[in-house]
Amino acid sequence: LSEKSIEESSCIFCRIVSGQIPADRVHDDGEIIAIKDVNPQAPTHLLVIPHRHIKGVGDLDDQALMGKLFMVAARQGGLLEKGFRLVVNNGNEGGQTVDHLHVHVLGGRQLTWPPG
Ligand code: 5GP
Ligand code: ZN
Numbered sequence: 001l002s003e004k005s006i007e008e009s010s011c012i013f014c015r016i017v018s019g020q021i022p023a024d025r026v027h028d029d030g031e032i033i034a035i036k037d038v039n040p041q042a043p044t045h046l047l048v049i050p051h052r053h054i055k056g057v058g059d060l061d062d063q064a065l066m067g068k069l070f071m072v073a074a075r076q077g078g079l080l081e082k083g084f085r086l087v088v089n090n091g092n093e094g095g096q097t098v099d100h101l102h103v104h105v106l107g108g109r110q111l112t113w114p115p116g
Helices: 003-009 014-018 062-076
Strands: 024-028 030-034 043-050 086-088 101-106
Touching: 003 014, 014 030, 014 043, 030 062, 043 062, 062 086, 062 101
Parallel strands: none
Antiparallel strands: 024 030, 030 043, 043 101, 086 101
């Protein structure tokens, strides 16, 4: 196995994309999935995840994919009218806990600012 595929076989989001770990999938277009977060921080808390293993937003090499991630994210959960928040945590101080790029979609309640 290459270094890359070892990383991917132990990556929780790669395993969700491939179906090895179950998740509540609300979207899958073959390139991007959206799932319900297992530990929701708002009435709607979804994760929008590319099939491809990209570690984080700092490792992104595909502008079209990032654009599509945000477009898919904004359309999840029927939140366009009331409002919602998209979040990308990156690295240790950014609060990233899963090293596979993902966009959080948070909504369904009044969100506060600044976040913690
Ligand atoms: P991060 O902290 O990296 O920005 O976000 C990771 C998110 O993934 C967290 O909100 C966490 O609750 C969620 N998460 C971690 N493991 C799983 C899992 O196995 N299934 C689902 N659906 N969400 C997960
Ligand atoms: Zn991965």
